[in-house]
Amino acid sequence: MTFTQELWASAEEVYAEILAHPFLRGLTDGSLPRPAFRHFVQQDSHYLRDYARALAVCAAKAPTDADVRAFADDAVGAIAAEQGMHAEFTAELGEGPEQPVLPTTLAYTSYLLATVYSGSFAEGLAAVLPCYWIYARVGEALLEKSSPDPLYARWIAAYGAEEFQGVVRRVLDLADRIGPELSDSERARAARHFATTARYEWMFWDAAWRGEAWPVPTAD
Template sequence: MRFTNTLWKNIQPIYQSILEHPFNQEFMQGTLTQETFQFYLKQDSLYLVDFARALALVGAKSTIPHRVVQFLEFAQGAIAAERGLHEAFFAEYEIEVDVPKAPGCFTYTNFLLATAALQPYEEAIAALLPCFWIYQEVGRYIGEHAIPDHPYQKWIDMYSGEDFAKAVESAIAITDEVAAATTPAMRERMESAFTMSSRLEWVFWDSAYQYEEWPV
């Protein structure tokens, strides 16, 4: 069994909780309010900037030239997603990013940046993978079950589409390649990082659904 298959198998309870979360169930049914979706979009825009920074940091750690380029391309893709998908919705709703990071977004992005900057290359790669992989799986799930004429179809098309699938496949392949060349102890650290990011994916969606704010 590939290392990433083991990772995915181990987070199934987390993934099922993500699918069953009211945010994603209402999203799938087309009943998620625009207010909630707009809150999510703003937080996601803030998230993607730091996600791109984390990808660039990981790329800088690679000793393989084409991997450096690949992670920089991932980072560029994250920014392109923010400028494309998000700006299209922002224009439609006549909104802008006028809020700070909510606690859930702040926690997730700081975990990714700290791991990318301070932890080994292998561990950082594993921490970044859930953002690719879980989003693809959620996008596919929603796309397969969504109502016709979905109000957020552009989001579904992006995350269930072929271009994003190619990026996910590349990220999975890199993780498997790195895991095969490292030690059992490091693979345990990779698994721990992957699991933590998967939990924080749930936290991010819950944060948007709850309109999470700082208590003080």
């Protein structure tokens, strides 16, 4: 089994649950309530700021100059493209009340940052991978049906697009290049990180679907 096959196997069931989630079903049949989508976009803007930091840390630990550049470019490029898309969505949806960073976003980004700072390059890579790979798979799967809602159809098209798929393929190729050099224990740790952040991906959509809020008032 290649390293990426091993990683995917650790989260296969989570991916099935993601595709079945009412948030994603609501995107494709157009029934997703706008407040849930706005919630998602606002939390994703918070998330992407920290995800860019996580990619920058991966870049700093990458094995070759080309890999350093690829991660650094992604940290700037792919994230800037997604943030640009969110800005367009926000303009169309209307700002709505300002949301603080909510519990699931905070838990996910805290886990990502702790892992990329404290783990090896392979562990950090495994932790950031579901963000790329699950969205690429979801984009591909949803593209066939797209959505009767033009806003949701644009979101699906962005992740199904060849440009995004190509970025993801590059990262997967890198993972498979370093895979054979890893010890069994490092591969096992990496698979645990991958499975954990894949779960956070499910939780992120679920939090938007539920309209998650802090249970008691916060200071900000």
